Structures are given as C-alpha cells and as structure tokens.
Amino acid sequence: MTGYLKIVVALSVMLVGVSRFAYAGGAPNLEAGEHIAQTFCAKCHAVETVGKSPLEPAPPFRTFHKKWPLENLEEALAEGIVVGHEAMPAFELSTEQISDLIGYMRTLEP
C-alpha cells in the first residue's frame, strides 16, 4: 500500500511539473516572436509597425488583424496551412514559436 501511494505521489508531482511547464510555454515571448518574424517573414512582409513590405504582394503583418482574428492565424499556422501563399517557402514552427509570433503580431495592433 505504501509503495502504491509513493507511486501515486510521484505521478502527481510529475503531472504538476508538466502542467507548469506547459503554462510557461503558453505565455508568448515577444522578443522571440519578433526574432521569428525577422528571421522567417521579414524578407517579404513588413513586420514592424511602420514600413512597406519588401515583396509588393505580401501584406504587412500589422494589417492581418483587420482581416481576421489572429486566433485564426494561430490555428492555421499550427496546422501548417497558410492560405494563398504562392511565393512562400515552407516553414515549420513549433507551437511555442507560433504562440510567440502571434504574441508579437498582437503588439502591432494599433
């Protein structure tokens, strides 16, 4: 019985640890998000609050939230879908990177 209890206690401690970790991952790191935008997206999109996109047809990031809620974009990125993105290279972002990126995009809303 005590052996069994010990296992239960160990498991709950592990679970608490995991959910804490998940929670920390859920808070976007805005600097990391900006870095991702600069690294993967800024070649074509304007990723700041001002400026034109280097690639003419690529809409500036700050206009995204006017078209659809950024949650939709978060979901689309998580599923690896980006609509109508012909000139766009395939990129793979982790859930955490996506959350950071979307968090950064939110800071561009007026």
Ligand code: HEC
């Ligand atoms: C090689 C150029 C290029 C890169 C790099 C690029 N994009 Fe794009 N993106 C485009 C172009 C061009 C369009 C417009 C496509 C169209 O309207 O058909 C676009 C459109 C989009 C759209 C859709 C906007 C809309 O109005 O429907 C989203 C969302 C988007 N890009 C996100 C990103 C993100 C996030 C990154 C970086 C991880 C990125 N893009 C990197 C070229 C690029």
